[in-house]
Amino acid sequence: AQSVSQHNHHVILSEAASLELGCNYSYGGTVNLFWYVQYPGQHLQLLLKYFSGDPLVKGIKGFEAEFIKSKFSFNLRKPSVQWSDTAEYFCAVILNDYKLSFGAGTTVTVRA
C-alpha cells in the first residue's frame, strides 16, 4: 500500500523566512504528486502538481516543489513566506488508480 509521510507537524516562522516542507512516499512505481493547502476556514485546494517532465514544478503564490525520484521525495519550498501563507499543507500521491492518498499535513504559522 502506498503511504505519504510529512516530516513536520507544525512549523513556525517569521515573515520573509524561507520555508521547506518535507514529503516522502513509499511507492516505487509511477506516481503523480501533489501539494494541497487548506487556509483557515477554507476548503482544501491544489497548490501544485507533478505528473512528468521537469522535476521542479512551480505552483501558485510563489511555491515550488522538487521531485527527487531516487529519494522518493517531493519537498515543498517558498523562498520568502508571508503572513497569508499561514495554513495547513498536505502532500498527496495518486497511482494509476483513483486512490488519492494524503499525508498527515503540516501546519505552518507565519508570524508577522
Place this chain on the structure above:
Amino acid sequence: ETGVTQTPRHLVMGMTNKKSLKCEQHLGHNAMYWYKQSAKKPLELMFVYNFKEQTENNSVPSRFSPECPNSSHLFLHLHTLQPEDSALYLCASSQDRTGVAFFGQGTRLTVV
C-alpha cells in the same frame, strides 16, 4: 466556491440516529470521493466512485454506507455511529485519475 457543495455543514447526532451527508458537484467530473479528516491524522480515504461505480472501499465500517445515484451526487448514510467517528467529512471530485481534486467545505460531524 469550488463547485463541490456539501450539506449540512455541521451535524450533531446520537449513536442511535440515522443521518445522511450529501455532496453535489457541478464540474462535470466522473470521480467522487469521501474522506475523513481527524485531528493530527492523515486524511483517510473512505470511498471512491468512478462513473457511479464504487471502485474503492477502504476498509470502512458498515455503519458508513455510500450511495452514488449519478455522477453529480454522492451521499454518505450514517447509522449507529460511535463517538470516535466524530470528524470532518470531506467530499471531493476529479476528472479521471488525474488526482486534481476539488474539495467541498466538509461536514463537521459530532457523535454524542
